[in-house]
Amino acid sequence: MTTIHPVILCGGSGTRLWPRSRADRPKPFLRLLDEKTLFEATLARCADPGMFAPPIVVAGAKHRRHVEEQGGDVDGLVLIVEPQGRNTAPAIALAAARLPADAVMMVCPSDHHIADTAAFRNAARQAATLAAADWLVSFGIAPTHPETGYGYIERGAAIAGGFEIARFVEKPDLDTARDFLSEGGFDWNGGIFAFRAGAFLNELAVHRPAMARAVERAVAEGEAQGEGVFCPSETSWSEIEGESVDYAVMENTARAAVVPVAMGWSDIGNWQALRDASERDAAGNVASENAELVDCVKVMAVSDGPRISCIGLSDIVVIVDGGEVLVTTASGAQRVGALKGTKEQ
16 A cells, blocks of 8 residues: 655634634644644544654744644654745645655645544545556545535546546635535535645646745755754745645646545634534534523534623624634624734734
8 A cells, every 4th residue: 555644734823713713822733622633633643654654744933832742742743844834835845845756645734624534544545546646636525515615626537546627616606506516526625635746846847837946945955953843945935926736736737636535524714614513512502611502503602711691692603712702693704814803813
C-alpha cells in the first residue's frame, strides 16, 4: 500500500465562531465537540503508522505555540512555519517542496469534523492510489442538503477508484443547489486533497510559475529552527501573491479527479454548523450546564460563566465567552465574521 504523508493546514482565525474563536486561540485549537480539539482529532485520524507517515503541519508563527502544545507528543511531526498567510496553494507547495517527488501527500484542513474515521481512511486509500498515478484528487463530500455556503464538484467519467472532475462550481444559489441534489453527480468540495508531491509542483509551475519559483526560493533560503521545525525565507515568501489551491491548480489541471465519500463531514464553519454537528436533545437544542431552555427548538445556548435563560425561541444561537455576548439567528451565523468585534480580537 502507498504510504500517505498527511499535510495539515492551520490557517485563519475562525472569525465566524467569535466570540469563542479568537486570534490568540483560533478554531482548530479549541475543544468544540469532545475532549479533543479539532486539530488533535485531525492528527488522530492520520495516526495509523501502517498507512500514514508522520504529519507535516503548515502553520503561521502565531499558531506555532498551539501546534507544539497539542502536537508535541506525535512522533516525527514536522512543523513548517509560514512567515505570513498566503492561502492554500503556497502552503501546500511548501510541504510538497520538503517531500520527495514521489511522496503521496494528503492535504487536510486542521479545523474540520469527520464523524466516520473508517470512511475517511477508505477514501484516503482510494485517493492515494489515484495520486500515485499522477491524478490530483479532491475528496467529494456527499451532500446532505442544498447548501449554498460550499463549492461543488461535478463528477465526470468514471475511473478506477473515483471519477474525473467535469467542473468545479462556485457557491450556488439555493435553487441551483437544490437542482444539484436532485440531479445527482455533485459533491461538496471539502478542501481535502491528495497529490504526488512532484506532480503538484509540476502543475503549479505550469499554471502559476511565479508562485512556484518564489516557493522554491523560500525553501532553498529557509532554515531549520530546532528539531522538526522549518522556517522558509521571509524575503522570498513575501513576494508570493496568495491564492487558493482550487484557483491556482485544481481548476486548471487536466488530471483532476474526485473520490466521493460520506463520512459525517462538517467544516464547523459557523455556529449553526457547530450546533448541527453537536449532540442535541429531542428538540434539536444544544445547551451548556449553565443554560436553561424552556419551550425552545433548535436553540444553541453556551456560556463560559453567566447563566443563560431562553424561553420560546427557535433557531437562535446565544454564546457568552470571555466577556463577550453573541445573539444571532441560525441563518445569520454566516455573517458573524462581519462584526466589528471579530476585528478587535
